[in-house]
Amino acid sequence: MEHITLLIGIVVITALGLLLGLGLGVASQKLHVEGDPLVDELKAMLPGAQCGQCGFAGCGPAAEALARGEAVITLCPPGGRTLAARLAERLGVKVDLSAIKDKGPQLAAIAEESCIGCTKCFKVCPTDAIIGAPKQIHSVLTQACTGCGACVDVCPTDALALQGVLVSMRTWSWPKPLTEAA
Amino acid sequence: MKLFRFRGGVHPEGRKESAALPIIKMPLPKRLRVPMQQHIGAPAEPVVRVGQYVLKGQLLGSAVGAISAPVHAPTSGTVVEMGMLPAPHPSGLPTFCIVIEPDGKDQWEEFPVPRDPQEMPSEIIAERVAAAGVVGLGGATFPSAVKLGAANSRHIHTIIINGGECEPYLTCDDRLMRERADEVIDGVRIILHAMRWGRAVIAIEDNKPEAIAAMTAAARGYGNIEVAVVPARYPAGSEKQLIVNVTGREVPAGALPASIGVLMHNVGTAYAIHQAIRYGRPLVSRIVTVAGDAMREPRNVEVPIGTLVSDLLEFCGIREEPARLLMGGPMMGMSLSHADVPVIKGTSGVLAMARHEVTTSETTPCVRCGRCVSACPAGLVPLEMAARARHDDMKGAEEWGVMECIACGSCSYVCPSHIPLVQYFNYSKGKIALERERTRKNNETRQLIEARRVRVEREEAEKKARAAEKARARAAAKQAAAQQTEEVTP
Numbered sequence: 001m002e003h004i005t006l007l008i009g010i011v012v013i014t015a016l017g018l019l020l021g022l023g024l025g026v027a028s029q030k031l032h033v034e035g036d037p038l039v040d041e042l043k044a045m046l047p048g049a050q051c052g053q054c055g056f057a058g059c060g061p062a063a064e065a066l067a068r069g070e071a072v073i074t075l076c077p078p079g080g081r082t083l084a085a086r087l088a089e090r091l092g093v094k095v096d097l098s099a100i101k102d103k104g105p106q107l108a109a110i111a112e113e114s115c116i117g118c119t120k121c122f123k124v125c126p127t128d129a130i131i132g133a134p135k136q137i138h139s140v141l142t143q144a145c146t147g148c149g150a151c152v153d154v155c156p157t158d159a160l161a162l163q164g165v166l167v168s169m170r171t172w173s174w175p176k177p178l179t180e181a182a
Numbered sequence: 183m184k185l186f187r188f189r190g191g192v193h194p195e196g197r198k199e200s201a202a203l204p205i206i207k208m209p210l211p212k213r214l215r216v217p218m219q220q221h222i223g224a225p226a227e228p229v230v231r232v233g234q235y236v237l238k239g240q241l242l243g244s245a246v247g248a249i250s251a252p253v254h255a256p257t258s259g260t261v262v263e264m265g266m267l268p269a270p271h272p273s274g275l276p277t278f279c280i281v282i283e284p285d286g287k288d289q290w291e292e293f294p295v296p297r298d299p300q301e302m303p304s305e306i307i308a309e310r311v312a313a314a315g316v317v318g319l320g321g322a323t324f325p326s327a328v329k330l331g332a333a334n335s336r337h338i339h340t341i342i343i344n345g346g347e348c349e350p351y352l353t354c355d356d357r358l359m360r361e362r363a364d365e366v367i368d369g370v371r372i373i374l375h376a377m378r379w380g381r382a383v384i385a386i387e388d389n390k391p392e393a394i395a396a397m398t399a400a401a402r403g404y405g406n407i408e409v410a411v412v413p414a415r416y417p418a419g420s421e422k423q424l425i426v427n428v429t430g431r432e433v434p435a436g437a438l439p440a441s442i443g444v445l446m447h448n449v450g451t452a453y454a455i456h457q458a459i460r461y462g463r464p465l466v467s468r469i470v471t472v473a474g475d476a477m478r479e480p481r482n483v484e485v486p487i488g489t490l491v492s493d494l495l496e497f498c499g500i501r502e503e504p505a506r507l508l509m510g511g512p513m514m515g516m517s518l519s520h521a522d523v524p525v526i527k528g529t530s531g532v533l534a535m536a537r538h539e540v541t542t543s544e545t546t547p548c549v550r551c552g553r554c555v556s557a558c559p560a561g562l563v564p565l566e567m568a569a570r571a572r573h574d575d576m577k578g579a580e581e582w583g584v585m586e587c588i589a590c591g592s593c594s595y596v597c598p599s600h601i602p603l604v605q606y607f608n609y610s611k612g613k614i615a616l617e618r619e620r621t622r623k624n625n626e627t628r629q630l631i632e633a634r635r636v637r638v639e640r641e642e643a644e645k646k647a648r649a650a651e652k653a654r655a656r657a658a659a660k661q662a663a664a665q666q667t668e669e670v671t672p
Contacts, residue, residue: 047631078627082621126631126634128633167275169271169273173609174605174608174609174611
């Protein structure tokens with residue numbers, strides 16, 4: 001009598017375990033979520049300009065490649081060193097950022113004597129940083145320009161070029177002391 | 183009154199010999215170069231043309247935006263040049279300046295005589311102080327009217343008038359308090375009136391007995407103004423440290439003094455406010471200490487803004503070729519590479535140092551003696567911050583509190599290894615500000631892209647709607663035409 005009670009317990013618990021295990025297995029198949037949360041996170045960190053300077057088709061594919069570890073973290077020129085540092089931190093990669101040549105912030109500039117007002121550049125600008133109208137000289141809003149260079153490629157008269165931002169009293173900051181000891 | 187003590191600090195040699203002689207007025211130089219950026223905030227926008235005749239006190243550049251200050255003509259004369267010229271700034275970069283050739287008449291522009299300031303509404307006082315281009319004359323050059331205006335919406339209970347002047351060599355505030363105590367007190371009363379209520383404490387270091395006596399005598403009879411004598415210890419004249427000294431309260435990290443109900447103005451600023459409100463006169467001159475052992479006679483000079491340092495040195499008389507030229511005090515001032523820069527609103531002193539006053543010691547490795555830690559008045563650990571800054575570990579430096587550094591230089595002063603600690607912290611602050619700016623721009627870019635996506639989608643939808651509309655119209659026309667033919671045919 002006694003061992004029957006024991007047996008019932010064992011059978012019930014085993015059956016329950018099997019059933020729940022099956023349920024979990026089915027759920028993981030049925031309710032499977034596509035996509036890697038890491039990719040989304042990386043995508044959010046990238047500028048999202050889809051400028052293609054990294055060699056990928058846009059920020060999404062670039063984020064995927066980063067998550068798979070197939071891309072270097074310094075791939076994004078508009079993001080610069082700041083972005084590289086953040087990506088390195090998120091992905092747990094150690095890089096010597098001081099070795100990267102950061103060209104510093106770049107801005108598009110229009111040579112007004114060559115601009116024919118074709119409107120091609122402001123149609124491709126991902127941040128609407130170029131203003132103008134047909135047959136009017138276009139102009140770059142430096143506040144909005146990310147220096148992605150998309151406009152440079154489409155300009156038929158080579159009037160567009162990327163230029164480094166000139167140091168002014170507002171952007172200047174103290175240089176590192178030259179001495180080595182500390 | 184009960185006083186408190188701030189931590190850290192150092193006792194550099196006072197060298198206040200320049201306090202012995204009264205203030206003299208600098209005669210007009212041949213040319214005055216007035217920079218448009220003499221304050222914290224946006225540079226002033228020029229409103230004059232080359233060749234234009236201006237009167238003393240006439241507007242040269244107007245303020246742009248919320249944090250800015252206008253610039254006025256320091257004397258009457260002709261605008262002879264406008265453009266990028268050398269001006270005092272640690273970067274050595276040129277800035278937009280207006281050059282005036284004085285006509286020698288020094289004729290003021292006519293200003294309407296104001297009513298009694300004690301009957302003026304406080305907003306008008308803030309407005310007039312803003313229009314007069316008054317900025318903090320202690321060196322920070324923050325537009326004073328912004329402080330006056332913001333104070334109305336906060337609960338300010340104490341105005342501290344900073345007569346600390348803890349920097350060695352500098353005595354311009356000392357002389358001002360001795361010679362023009364009544365005017366300073368009048369300025370303080372105007373500030374108090376603009377605040378509507380509260381009390382004012384004039385804090386003076388105990389190494390200026392004459393100034394203390396003069397200010398105490400001038401403040402007699404005003405119940406809400408008192409003079410506090412604080413012990414002389416550098417940096418007692420620093421805003422946060424003086425607040426601790428007087429109120430015993432600490433300004434929280436990253437917050438403004440107004441958050442604990444305190445507002446601070448320099449004594450020179452109080453004097454400038456007095457001039458602006460009583461006589462309607464904008465800030466066009468200031469008292470500058472000219473000292474250093476390369477000078478024949480250290481003293482205080484009232485100098486028109488825009489006077490070149492070379493003219494000022496020539497007027498005061500040089501004994502020997504200076505080994506180093508400083509603008510401001512020796513602890514926090516900036517080194518000038520040449521004397522072809524103008525005196526600006528924030529210039530408290532011009533120091534021509536002789537060879538024996540300049541130390542040029544080799545930097546040696548940190549021995550972790552901790553003297554910088556005991557000296558730091560902000561309660562930081564300079565040696566740890568410097569070690570991180572040296573390896574460009576800005577995150578580490580920030581965690582050790584580098585943004586709370588007041589750049590007083592106490593740590594560099596006591597460092598036995600002569601490590602340029604403050605320069606490391608200035609470097610770190612610049613880098614951190616740059617990173618913040620870039621992160622901000624990245625976020626902004628994402629918003630712009632989103633806005634563009636919305637716009638493109640909307641335009642496409644509109645286009646589609648228009649096309650559909652057209653198609654419908656065409657179909658309707660066709661149907662109508664078909665109906666007509668049907669009607670005609672039978």
